[in-house]
Amino acid sequence: MRDTKETILSAACDIYLQHGYKGMSMRQVARRAGISATAIYRHFENKESLHHQVLREGFRTFNSYLQSSLSDNTGLERLKHASERFFAFATEQKKYYEILFLTMDHTVEHKVKGALTQDATISRHFMVQRVQECMEEGSLKSDDAEEVAMLLLSTCNGFFGLYVSKKASDTHEEMHKKYQRMFHRLLVGLLT
Known part of the structure; x- marks a missing residue:
């Protein structure tokens, strides 16, 4: 099974490519990654830190x-x-x-x-x-x-x-x- 952080990064890539940075939200990434909106914050402080990663x-x-x-x-x-x-x-x-x-x-x-x-x-x-x-x-x-x-x-x-x-x-x-x-x-x- 894929590591949660890898799954989040992959989901963030997909959303970034579809909607750009401005169209990407932590909630969307969490939904695409199949985790709760609050769970994503265990791995990334905010949208900027996720995009940076x-x-x-x-x-x-x-x-x-x-x-x-x-x-x-x-x-x-x-x-x-x-x-x-x-x-x-x-x-x-x-x-x-x-x-x-x-x-x-x-x-x-x-x-x-x-x-x-x-x-x-x-x-x-x-x-x-x-x-x-x-x-x-x-x-x-x-x-x-x-x-x-x-x-x-x-x-x-x-x-x-x-x-x-x-x-x-x-x-x-x-x-x-x-x-x-x-x-x-x-x-x-x-x-x-």
């Missing part, structure tokens, strides 16, 4: 996907593997992908005094480090590592956004092949 859990999950790419031998292998892990996250953790990359309400982040800023920048720093490694080993042209990482992340995110918004539709396998070809085309332009 949804975001933190999403960032933690995304980071765990990316970390597995560090076991590869070269910078280029790690970069390619990281792109595959991004694909896995976007397709296996659809709710978190959509919340973190497409619908995140940054006004709420401000309300929690920037506590999410570090979590929110982990993936960007991770990709900058992978690109920098590639440039140092000579597998990518020397360039501004941060700008190249942003190009890669933006392109990948745009790709997934097309599928989430239903502007593109393919089977999972077809989508994966297109994603790999797109990422390969980007790399060809960046290779030395």
Whole structure:
């Protein structure tokens, strides 16, 4: 049986995606989670702390996907593997992908005094480090590592956004092949 806190987080994700932060209430989340309205407060102080935890859990999950790419031998292998892990996250953790990359309400982040800023920048720093490694080993042209990482992340995110918004539709396998070809085309332009 799922942990109550996980059930609450999942319910909060669903409601957030349907109604946004402003349309989410603790009562709705409790109802969707199958617990009493008062029971939810045993786990979360208020709506802001629940939303904050949804975001933190999403960032933690995304980071765990990316970390597995560090076991590869070269910078280029790690970069390619990281792109595959991004694909896995976007397709296996659809709710978190959509919340973190497409619908995140940054006004709420401000309300929690920037506590999410570090979590929110982990993936960007991770990709900058992978690109920098590639440039140092000579597998990518020397360039501004941060700008190249942003190009890669933006392109990948745009790709997934097309599928989430239903502007593109393919089977999972077809989508994966297109994603790999797109990422390969980007790399060809960046290779030395």
